Amino acid sequence: MGMQQHPNIAVATLLANSLKVRHTFPNMSQLENLMRPHMAKIATYHAVDPSEELARQAGIRPQDVIRLNANENPYGAIAEISESLTALDLHLYPDSQQRKFRAALSEYTGRPEENIIGGAGADEIIDLLMRLFVEQGQKVIDCEPTFGMYAFSANLAGAEIVSVPRNSSWDIDIPAMREAIDESTRIVFLASPNNPTGNLLTESDARALLDTGIAVCVDETYHEFASSTLSPLLDEYENLVILRSFSKWAGIAGLRVGYAIASVNVIQHLMDIKQPYNITIAGEAAVLAALKHKDVLLSRVSSLVEQRKRLELEIDELDGISYYPSRGNFLLCHFDRRTAAEAYVGLAEQGIFVRRFPQSILDNSLRISAGTPEQTDRVISALRTVV
Protein backbone atom coordinates (compact mmCIF):
# COMPACT_ATOMS: atom_id res chain seq x y z
CA MET A 1 0.00 0.00 0.00
CA GLY A 2 1.11 3.56 -0.79
CA MET A 3 0.78 4.42 2.88
CA GLN A 4 3.50 1.99 3.89
CA GLN A 5 5.81 2.87 1.02
CA HIS A 6 5.62 6.65 1.53
CA PRO A 7 4.32 7.14 5.03
CA ASN A 8 5.27 10.80 5.33
CA ILE A 9 3.85 11.76 1.97
CA ALA A 10 0.57 9.99 2.68
CA VAL A 11 0.22 11.55 6.13
CA ALA A 12 0.95 15.00 4.74
CA THR A 13 -1.63 14.49 1.97
CA LEU A 14 -4.23 13.25 4.43
CA LEU A 15 -3.75 16.21 6.72
CA ALA A 16 -3.60 18.76 3.94
CA ASN A 17 -6.91 17.50 2.61
CA SER A 18 -8.58 17.34 6.01
CA LEU A 19 -8.90 21.12 6.32
CA LYS A 20 -9.87 24.00 4.05
CA VAL A 21 -7.61 25.11 1.21
CA ARG A 22 -6.96 28.70 0.31
CA HIS A 23 -5.82 29.02 -3.26
CA THR A 24 -2.97 31.32 -4.05
CA PHE A 25 -2.99 33.04 -7.40
CA PRO A 26 0.60 33.48 -8.55
CA ASN A 27 -0.32 35.46 -11.63
CA MET A 28 -2.72 38.21 -10.60
CA SER A 29 -4.23 39.09 -13.93
CA GLN A 30 -5.96 42.20 -15.16
CA LEU A 31 -9.16 40.25 -14.90
CA GLU A 32 -8.88 39.95 -11.14
CA ASN A 33 -8.92 43.72 -10.92
CA LEU A 34 -12.36 43.56 -12.52
CA MET A 35 -13.63 41.13 -9.91
CA ARG A 36 -15.42 42.22 -6.77
CA PRO A 37 -12.53 42.39 -4.27
CA HIS A 38 -14.33 40.53 -1.48
CA MET A 39 -15.22 37.73 -3.90
CA ALA A 40 -11.67 37.37 -5.21
CA LYS A 41 -10.54 36.74 -1.61
CA ILE A 42 -12.96 33.88 -0.85
CA ALA A 43 -11.35 30.57 0.16
CA THR A 44 -12.83 27.35 -1.26
CA TYR A 45 -15.40 25.81 1.07
CA HIS A 46 -14.03 22.65 2.61
CA ALA A 47 -16.50 20.21 1.09
CA VAL A 48 -16.31 16.45 1.45
CA ASP A 49 -14.32 14.58 -1.23
CA PRO A 50 -15.63 11.61 -3.25
CA SER A 51 -14.66 8.17 -1.93
CA GLU A 52 -12.22 7.58 -4.81
CA GLU A 53 -10.30 10.68 -3.79
CA LEU A 54 -10.32 9.74 -0.08
CA ALA A 55 -9.02 6.29 -1.06
CA ARG A 56 -6.21 7.88 -3.05
CA GLN A 57 -5.24 10.05 -0.08
CA ALA A 58 -5.11 7.04 2.26
CA GLY A 59 -3.53 4.66 -0.25
CA ILE A 60 -6.45 2.18 0.00
CA ARG A 61 -9.19 0.89 -2.31
CA PRO A 62 -12.37 3.03 -2.72
CA GLN A 63 -14.54 0.14 -1.50
CA ASP A 64 -12.56 0.12 1.76
CA VAL A 65 -13.39 3.74 2.57
CA ILE A 66 -15.80 4.30 5.46
CA ARG A 67 -17.31 7.75 5.03
CA LEU A 68 -18.20 9.16 8.42
CA ASN A 69 -17.14 12.71 7.62
CA ALA A 70 -20.27 14.42 6.25
CA ASN A 71 -23.16 13.10 8.38
CA GLU A 72 -24.47 11.34 5.27
CA ASN A 73 -26.98 8.53 5.53
CA PRO A 74 -24.97 5.30 5.12
CA TYR A 75 -28.07 3.34 4.12
CA GLY A 76 -28.46 5.36 0.93
CA ALA A 77 -31.81 6.11 -0.66
CA ILE A 78 -34.65 3.59 -0.21
CA ALA A 79 -35.77 1.61 -3.29
CA GLU A 80 -39.00 3.62 -3.53
CA ILE A 81 -36.98 6.80 -4.00
CA SER A 82 -34.72 5.25 -6.63
CA GLU A 83 -37.81 3.95 -8.48
CA SER A 84 -39.40 7.39 -8.39
CA LEU A 85 -36.47 8.65 -10.46
CA THR A 86 -37.31 6.55 -13.51
CA ALA A 87 -39.70 7.72 -16.24
CA LEU A 88 -39.54 11.39 -15.33
CA ASP A 89 -40.17 14.18 -17.84
CA LEU A 90 -36.55 15.23 -17.81
CA HIS A 91 -36.98 17.39 -20.93
CA LEU A 92 -39.38 19.73 -19.11
CA TYR A 93 -38.52 22.50 -16.72
CA PRO A 94 -39.54 21.88 -13.12
CA ASP A 95 -42.40 23.82 -11.47
CA SER A 96 -40.95 27.14 -10.37
CA GLN A 97 -43.77 27.50 -7.84
CA GLN A 98 -42.98 24.07 -6.35
CA ARG A 99 -46.70 23.27 -6.03
CA LYS A 100 -46.54 19.51 -5.40
CA PHE A 101 -43.40 19.87 -3.33
CA ARG A 102 -44.92 22.51 -1.07
CA ALA A 103 -48.22 20.63 -0.78
CA ALA A 104 -46.45 17.45 0.32
CA LEU A 105 -44.33 19.36 2.81
CA SER A 106 -47.36 21.14 4.13
CA GLU A 107 -48.82 17.76 5.02
CA TYR A 108 -45.54 16.59 6.58
CA THR A 109 -44.93 19.73 8.65
CA GLY A 110 -48.52 20.73 9.41
CA ARG A 111 -47.78 24.23 8.11
CA PRO A 112 -49.58 25.97 5.18
CA GLU A 113 -47.97 25.76 1.73
CA GLU A 114 -47.48 29.52 1.58
CA ASN A 115 -45.19 29.23 4.62
CA ILE A 116 -42.82 26.80 2.84
CA ILE A 117 -40.08 27.16 0.21
CA GLY A 118 -37.83 24.50 -1.28
CA GLY A 119 -34.16 24.97 -2.05
CA ALA A 120 -31.25 23.13 -3.63
CA GLY A 121 -30.25 21.87 -0.21
CA ALA A 122 -30.51 23.87 3.00
CA ASP A 123 -27.30 25.44 1.68
CA GLU A 124 -29.13 27.33 -1.07
CA ILE A 125 -31.62 28.75 1.39
CA ILE A 126 -28.79 30.02 3.61
CA ASP A 127 -27.49 31.85 0.56
CA LEU A 128 -30.97 33.17 -0.31
CA LEU A 129 -31.41 34.49 3.23
CA MET A 130 -28.13 36.41 2.89
CA ARG A 131 -29.30 37.86 -0.43
CA LEU A 132 -32.62 38.88 1.05
CA PHE A 133 -31.44 40.38 4.33
CA VAL A 134 -27.79 41.37 4.12
CA GLU A 135 -26.06 44.20 2.32
CA GLN A 136 -22.30 44.46 2.00
CA GLY A 137 -20.75 45.57 5.30
CA GLN A 138 -23.76 44.63 7.42
CA LYS A 139 -23.47 42.08 10.21
CA VAL A 140 -24.34 38.39 10.28
CA ILE A 141 -23.94 36.49 13.55
CA ASP A 142 -23.15 32.84 14.12
CA CYS A 143 -21.91 30.98 17.19
CA GLU A 144 -18.76 28.95 16.71
CA PRO A 145 -18.10 26.14 16.61
CA THR A 146 -20.89 25.69 14.10
CA PHE A 147 -21.71 24.83 10.50
CA GLY A 148 -19.20 26.56 8.22
CA MET A 149 -21.68 27.51 5.50
CA TYR A 150 -23.08 30.45 7.50
CA ALA A 151 -19.70 32.22 7.51
CA PHE A 152 -18.98 31.15 3.92
CA SER A 153 -22.27 32.58 2.59
CA ALA A 154 -21.90 35.70 4.74
CA ASN A 155 -18.48 36.26 3.19
CA LEU A 156 -19.95 35.89 -0.30
CA ALA A 157 -22.47 38.56 0.63
CA GLY A 158 -19.60 40.82 1.68
CA ALA A 159 -21.06 40.85 5.18
CA GLU A 160 -19.15 41.22 8.39
CA ILE A 161 -19.44 37.85 10.11
CA VAL A 162 -19.46 38.18 13.89
CA SER A 163 -18.97 34.88 15.65
CA VAL A 164 -20.01 34.84 19.29
CA PRO A 165 -18.34 31.80 20.88
CA ARG A 166 -20.49 29.20 22.63
CA ASN A 167 -19.93 28.56 26.35
CA SER A 168 -18.31 25.44 27.82
CA SER A 169 -21.48 23.38 27.39
CA TRP A 170 -21.74 24.73 23.81
CA ASP A 171 -24.83 26.80 24.64
CA ILE A 172 -25.38 30.27 23.26
CA ASP A 173 -23.92 33.12 25.33
CA ILE A 174 -27.02 35.33 25.39
CA PRO A 175 -25.48 38.39 27.15
CA ALA A 176 -22.59 38.34 24.62
CA MET A 177 -25.11 37.98 21.78
CA ARG A 178 -27.11 40.96 23.02
CA GLU A 179 -23.89 42.94 23.10
CA ALA A 180 -22.92 41.85 19.58
CA ILE A 181 -26.26 42.81 18.04
CA ASP A 182 -26.42 46.41 16.84
CA GLU A 183 -28.35 48.37 14.22
CA SER A 184 -26.32 46.88 11.38
CA THR A 185 -27.03 43.26 12.43
CA ARG A 186 -29.43 41.56 10.04
CA ILE A 187 -29.57 37.85 10.79
CA VAL A 188 -28.28 35.18 13.16
CA PHE A 189 -27.81 31.51 12.24
CA LEU A 190 -28.20 28.85 14.93
CA ALA A 191 -28.18 25.14 14.16
CA SER A 192 -30.28 22.90 16.40
CA PRO A 193 -28.91 20.30 16.92
CA ASN A 194 -25.72 22.22 16.31
CA ASN A 195 -23.15 20.80 13.94
CA PRO A 196 -20.61 19.71 15.19
CA THR A 197 -21.41 19.95 18.92
CA GLY A 198 -24.75 18.09 18.78
CA ASN A 199 -26.64 20.18 21.37
CA LEU A 200 -30.06 21.79 20.92
CA LEU A 201 -30.89 25.48 20.98
CA THR A 202 -33.13 26.07 24.00
CA GLU A 203 -36.51 27.70 23.55
CA SER A 204 -35.65 30.47 26.00
CA ASP A 205 -32.42 31.30 24.13
CA ALA A 206 -34.34 31.33 20.83
CA ARG A 207 -36.95 33.66 22.32
CA ALA A 208 -34.28 35.98 23.73
CA LEU A 209 -32.84 36.41 20.22
CA LEU A 210 -36.18 36.60 18.42
CA ASP A 211 -37.24 39.33 20.84
CA THR A 212 -34.37 41.53 19.59
CA GLY A 213 -36.22 41.76 16.26
CA ILE A 214 -33.39 40.60 13.97
CA ALA A 215 -34.01 37.69 11.61
CA VAL A 216 -33.26 34.36 13.32
CA CYS A 217 -32.59 31.25 11.24
CA VAL A 218 -32.89 28.07 13.31
CA ASP A 219 -31.28 25.36 11.20
CA GLU A 220 -33.01 22.05 11.94
CA THR A 221 -31.18 20.01 9.32
CA TYR A 222 -30.91 17.18 11.90
CA HIS A 223 -34.52 17.56 13.12
CA GLU A 224 -35.59 13.96 12.46
CA PHE A 225 -32.68 12.58 14.52
CA ALA A 226 -33.38 14.93 17.42
CA SER A 227 -37.20 14.61 17.39
CA SER A 228 -37.29 18.19 18.58
CA THR A 229 -38.30 21.44 16.91
CA LEU A 230 -38.75 25.11 17.66
CA SER A 231 -41.32 25.43 14.86
CA PRO A 232 -44.22 26.22 17.25
CA LEU A 233 -42.52 29.61 17.71
CA LEU A 234 -43.43 30.38 14.08
CA ASP A 235 -46.92 31.23 15.36
CA GLU A 236 -45.47 34.04 17.46
CA TYR A 237 -42.51 35.38 15.49
CA GLU A 238 -42.47 36.75 11.95
CA ASN A 239 -38.66 36.96 12.11
CA LEU A 240 -38.13 33.20 12.61
CA VAL A 241 -36.97 30.97 9.75
CA ILE A 242 -36.81 27.22 10.34
CA LEU A 243 -34.46 25.45 7.97
CA ARG A 244 -34.63 21.73 7.13
CA SER A 245 -32.98 19.26 4.76
CA PHE A 246 -33.61 15.95 3.01
CA SER A 247 -29.89 15.20 2.82
CA LYS A 248 -29.46 13.38 6.12
CA TRP A 249 -32.64 11.65 7.30
CA ALA A 250 -33.96 10.89 3.79
CA GLY A 251 -30.55 9.88 2.42
CA ILE A 252 -30.63 12.04 -0.71
CA ALA A 253 -27.76 14.48 -0.14
CA GLY A 254 -26.79 13.94 -3.79
CA LEU A 255 -30.10 15.33 -5.05
CA ARG A 256 -29.75 18.58 -3.08
CA VAL A 257 -33.11 19.27 -1.47
CA GLY A 258 -33.90 21.36 1.58
CA TYR A 259 -36.69 23.68 2.64
CA ALA A 260 -37.54 26.55 4.94
CA ILE A 261 -40.66 27.31 6.95
CA ALA A 262 -41.30 30.96 7.82
CA SER A 263 -43.86 33.75 7.73
CA VAL A 264 -45.75 34.27 4.45
CA ASN A 265 -43.90 37.54 4.05
CA VAL A 266 -40.41 36.07 4.25
CA ILE A 267 -41.33 33.04 2.11
CA GLN A 268 -42.88 35.19 -0.64
CA HIS A 269 -39.76 37.35 -0.81
CA LEU A 270 -37.56 34.25 -0.96
CA MET A 271 -39.78 32.83 -3.74
CA ASP A 272 -39.40 36.11 -5.64
CA ILE A 273 -35.59 36.12 -5.56
CA LYS A 274 -34.77 32.44 -6.02
CA GLN A 275 -33.64 30.89 -9.28
CA PRO A 276 -36.93 29.77 -10.85
CA TYR A 277 -35.98 26.13 -11.33
CA ASN A 278 -33.98 25.53 -8.16
CA ILE A 279 -35.65 22.21 -7.31
CA THR A 280 -34.98 19.70 -10.08
CA ILE A 281 -37.55 17.28 -11.47
CA ALA A 282 -35.55 14.47 -9.82
CA GLY A 283 -35.36 16.30 -6.50
CA GLU A 284 -39.11 16.87 -6.47
CA ALA A 285 -39.90 13.23 -7.34
CA ALA A 286 -37.53 11.96 -4.65
CA VAL A 287 -39.08 14.20 -2.00
CA LEU A 288 -42.60 13.06 -2.87
CA ALA A 289 -41.47 9.42 -2.61
CA ALA A 290 -39.58 10.07 0.63
CA LEU A 291 -42.60 11.64 2.29
CA LYS A 292 -44.87 8.85 1.06
CA HIS A 293 -42.53 6.28 2.61
CA LYS A 294 -41.40 8.31 5.57
CA ASP A 295 -41.98 5.47 8.04
CA VAL A 296 -39.24 3.37 6.40
CA LEU A 297 -36.90 6.34 6.44
CA LEU A 298 -37.70 7.18 10.04
CA SER A 299 -36.94 3.61 11.10
CA ARG A 300 -33.48 4.06 9.53
CA VAL A 301 -33.17 7.30 11.46
CA SER A 302 -33.87 5.32 14.66
CA SER A 303 -31.18 2.78 13.71
CA LEU A 304 -28.64 5.55 13.22
CA VAL A 305 -29.52 7.07 16.58
CA GLU A 306 -29.08 3.57 18.09
CA GLN A 307 -25.62 3.32 16.54
CA ARG A 308 -24.66 6.75 17.89
CA LYS A 309 -25.75 5.60 21.35
CA ARG A 310 -23.77 2.37 20.96
CA LEU A 311 -20.69 4.39 20.07
CA GLU A 312 -21.26 6.53 23.18
CA LEU A 313 -21.42 3.42 25.40
CA GLU A 314 -18.23 2.03 23.87
CA ILE A 315 -16.42 5.34 24.32
CA ASP A 316 -17.53 5.39 27.98
CA GLU A 317 -15.43 2.23 28.38
CA LEU A 318 -12.31 3.67 26.71
CA ASP A 319 -9.58 5.73 28.36
CA GLY A 320 -8.29 8.82 26.59
CA ILE A 321 -11.46 9.75 24.73
CA SER A 322 -14.77 11.35 25.66
CA TYR A 323 -17.71 12.85 23.76
CA TYR A 324 -20.18 15.68 23.98
CA PRO A 325 -23.84 14.62 24.33
CA SER A 326 -25.41 14.75 20.87
CA ARG A 327 -28.94 14.82 19.46
CA GLY A 328 -27.77 14.45 15.86
CA ASN A 329 -26.49 11.56 13.74
CA PHE A 330 -22.95 12.39 14.79
CA LEU A 331 -20.76 12.59 17.86
CA LEU A 332 -18.08 15.18 18.64
CA CYS A 333 -15.28 13.22 20.33
CA HIS A 334 -12.47 14.67 22.41
CA PHE A 335 -9.07 12.96 22.60
CA ASP A 336 -7.13 13.45 25.84
CA ARG A 337 -3.72 12.29 24.61
CA ARG A 338 -3.93 12.82 20.85
CA THR A 339 -4.33 15.86 18.68
CA ALA A 340 -7.21 15.78 16.22
CA ALA A 341 -4.59 15.59 13.44
CA GLU A 342 -3.00 12.44 14.95
CA ALA A 343 -6.33 10.78 15.58
CA TYR A 344 -7.53 11.73 12.08
CA VAL A 345 -4.51 10.07 10.48
CA GLY A 346 -4.82 7.02 12.74
CA LEU A 347 -8.43 6.52 11.66
CA ALA A 348 -7.83 7.32 7.99
CA GLU A 349 -5.06 4.75 7.84
CA GLN A 350 -7.74 2.24 8.75
CA GLY A 351 -10.02 3.58 6.03
CA ILE A 352 -12.23 5.60 8.37
CA PHE A 353 -12.77 9.22 7.37
CA VAL A 354 -14.17 11.63 9.95
CA ARG A 355 -14.34 15.42 10.21
CA ARG A 356 -11.59 17.67 11.50
CA PHE A 357 -12.05 21.38 12.24
CA PRO A 358 -9.86 24.47 11.89
CA GLN A 359 -10.91 26.14 15.18
CA SER A 360 -8.24 25.84 17.91
CA ILE A 361 -10.92 24.97 20.47
CA LEU A 362 -11.40 21.72 18.48
CA ASP A 363 -7.68 20.91 18.19
CA ASN A 364 -8.28 17.66 20.08
CA SER A 365 -11.72 16.86 18.71
CA LEU A 366 -13.13 15.00 15.72
CA ARG A 367 -16.73 14.58 14.59
CA ILE A 368 -17.75 11.01 13.78
CA SER A 369 -21.01 10.40 11.88
CA ALA A 370 -23.28 7.56 12.96
CA GLY A 371 -22.89 4.57 10.63
CA THR A 372 -24.29 1.11 10.05
CA PRO A 373 -23.71 -1.51 12.81
CA GLU A 374 -20.75 -2.89 10.81
CA GLN A 375 -19.24 0.56 10.43
CA THR A 376 -19.68 1.18 14.16
CA ASP A 377 -17.79 -2.10 14.84
CA ARG A 378 -14.93 -0.84 12.68
CA VAL A 379 -14.91 2.58 14.35
CA ILE A 380 -14.84 1.09 17.83
CA SER A 381 -11.91 -1.19 17.08
CA ALA A 382 -10.05 1.62 15.30
CA LEU A 383 -10.63 4.02 18.24
CA ARG A 384 -9.09 1.44 20.60
CA THR A 385 -5.85 1.62 18.62
CA VAL A 386 -5.92 5.40 18.17
CA VAL A 387 -6.64 6.76 21.69
Ligand SMILES: Cc1ncc(COP(=O)(O)O)c(C=O)c1O
Ligand atom coordinates in the same frame (compact mmCIF):
# COMPACT_ATOMS: atom_id res chain seq x y z
C1 LIG B 1 -26.33 22.36 10.25
C2 LIG B 1 -26.36 22.07 8.79
N1 LIG B 1 -27.13 22.81 7.98
C3 LIG B 1 -27.20 22.59 6.66
C4 LIG B 1 -26.45 21.58 6.07
C5 LIG B 1 -26.51 21.41 4.59
O1 LIG B 1 -27.65 20.70 4.22
P1 LIG B 1 -27.99 20.46 2.69
O2 LIG B 1 -27.31 19.21 2.27
O3 LIG B 1 -29.49 20.35 2.69
O4 LIG B 1 -27.52 21.65 1.92
C6 LIG B 1 -25.62 20.78 6.86
C7 LIG B 1 -24.81 19.73 6.25
O5 LIG B 1 -23.90 19.19 6.80
C8 LIG B 1 -25.58 21.04 8.25
O6 LIG B 1 -24.79 20.32 9.06
